[in-house]
Amino acid sequence: MSYHSRLSKAFQNAPVLPLTRRSRYMIISDCHRGSGNSNDNFLKNHNLYFTALNHYYSQGFTYIELGDGDELWENRKMSQIIEIHNNVFWLLSLFYRQNRLYMLYGNHDMEKKKKGYSDGYCSAYFCTESQCMQPLFPGLNFYEGLILESPRQDYRLYLTHGHQADFLNSSCWRLARFLVRYLWKPLEHFGVLDPTSAAKNYTFKDKTELRLSEYAKANNRPLITGHTHRPRLSADSPYYMNTGSCIHPRCITCMEIDRGMITLAKWSTSVRKDRTLYVAREVLSQYMLPV
Secondary structure, eight states, X not given: OOHHHHHHHHTTTOOEEEOSTTOEEEEEOOOOXXXXXXXXXXXXXXXHHHHHHHHHXXXXXXXXXXXXXXXXXXXXXXXXXXXXXXXXXXXXXXXXXXXXXXXXXXXXXXXXXXXXXXXXXSSEEEXXXXXXXXEOOTTOOEESEEEEEETTTTEEEEEEOSGGGOHHHHTTHHHHHHHIIIIIHHHHTTTOOOTTOTTTOHHHHHHHHHHHHHHXXXXXXXXXXXXXXXXXXXXXXXXXEEOOOSOSSSEEEEEEEEXXXXXXXXXXXXXOTTSOEEEXXXXXXXXXXXX
């Protein structure tokens, strides 16, 4: 199966959400939430992510996660990830209770595509505040793709993780998981980067992004993905967009859709003149969508 076919398949029977001037969506990818050990790349940006999530929840945004939210290649148990990042999942559960949560799966959390995964592993969690079990995501569906549709302007945005453009990380994801789990994970302690990763190997990164861009143009499908961890949003090339990731060394990036404006935003730690630290939101780029 070609990468064109794999990407098109992701949008077969994909849920369609309204895209209007009243819509407020927060789109993020590649959190790679881990189990709190030295391989947990999300841990260093945990506070940035939680602060951003609080902001979007209070402002009425719908949360859309484009895959690789949880690192299930290096970690075998989802329960350990939920336990370590308890407050994050508590906040995500609030989105879910208000029908403002949509989760896609990527190559690193491909396990979530199994039927009944949420009920088996994400239906409840132990809340540290109430000191008892609380509902998490009972009955939640994990999708491969999602579509935002403007009913008035005949305009659609297509959302998926983006691993479909990468043969090893899509069709051969079990082999890639084996290599990461038993080869590259131990070597990461010594500074050896995974050469098969589209996020760490710039040759793979460029090739994957070129394929995603070509697919979007050829099919007239404006595409928002993650996977490569390289944020991208430009009015000059509106067919291919990328949210970036939550595991940059000093920041997290995401996309906002608010009143027809699409924005690539960066959240990072900054310093005031009195030398106090705070979490800052910075607009990297933005433009109006035809909605």
